Amino acid sequence: EAAVTQSPRSKVAVTGGKVTLSCHQTNNHDYMYWYRQDTGHGLRLIHYSYVADSTEKGDIPDGYKASRPSQENFSLILELASLSQTAVYFCASSEGHNYAEQFFGPGTRLTVL
Amino acid sequence: KTQVEQSPQSLVVRQGENCVLQCNYSVTPDNHLRWFKQDTGKGLVSLTVLVHENDKTSNGRYSATLDKDAKHSTLHITATLLDDTATYICVVGDRGSALGRLHFGAGTQLIVIP
Numbered sequence: 001e002a003a004v005t006q007s008p009r010s011k012v013a014v015t016g017g018k019v020t021l022s023c024h025q026t027n028n029h030d031y032m033y034w035y036r037q038d039t040g041h042g043l044r045l046i047h048y049s050y051v052a053d054s055t056e057k058g059d060i061p062d063g064y065k066a067s068r069p070s071q072e073n074f075s076l077i078l079e080l081a082s083l084s085q086t087a088v089y090f091c092a093s094s095e096g097h098n099y100a101e102q103f104f105g106p107g108t109r110l111t112v113l
Numbered sequence: 114k115t116q117v118e119q120s121p122q123s124l125v126v127r128q129g130e131n132c133v134l135q136c137n138y139s140v141t142p143d144n145h146l147r148w149f150k151q152d153t154g155k156g157l158v159s160l161t162v163l164v165h166e167n168d169k170t171s172n173g174r175y176s177a178t179l180d181k182d183a184k185h186s187t188l189h190i191t192a193t194l195l196d197d198t199a200t201y202i203c204v205v206g207d208r209g210s211a212l213g214r215l216h217f218g219a220g221t222q223l224i225v226i227p
Contacts, residue, residue, distance in 0.1 A: 004156070035217075042117060042202070042217030043157075059214075090156060101147070102215070104156035 003027070004105035006091050012111045019078040021108050023091030031094045032074040033102065034058070034066060036087040043090060049074055081112045116140045117218035119203050125224045126193050134188040134221045136203035144208035146179055148188050151200045151220065160188070160201075193225045 004025045013019045025032065031050050035043040045058030047066035055066040063085060065077040078085055088109050092102040117138045126132045136146070145164045149157040161170040163179035163186060170177050174197075176189045190197055200220040207214040 040219055042115070042219050045214065101159050101162070104158070106156045107154070
């Protein structure tokens, strides 16, 4: 069954530490996205990618890097985690953009202390 | 500035009752509007998508309308079940950007009680 999986599902990190969130999709989709969700706010786009070995900045890229080593895998990297990056992070994939439905992973709850 | 506003913020209904969720947006130019269901601790799952002016869709007990002139959408849930307890998120696609950027509402938290 086609799916988007994320790991870890939850993580506690220390301020200034490096954090890597991983996403894997079996949808054979070209587009992949990383969003963050903060309580009381809508999801916001951090980075996205439409082809392997290439990533693009979203609306809030500061403090985050992304890596797309293959069509199936997309990582979000926090080189120096900060308290303000405590949030739930969602990965999604889609066949294209515009009308194309995005399929979401279950999310990763990140707490930075 | 928030471009997608949902109301109410939260809603409690009894099992079997109907409910209506609202979505107002200011995204311009707007492409499509999609409603998602997010169970606690889970990802977003699409319920329905509306594309054209005055679109109406139906997906089982879920039905939705779109008024593009008013930039307003409603999601109706009939005969609610306990499993309908979730956050419902309205998302508007932006036709003006190359990516087709999505604008997410903060969601309406629906709680269905026995």
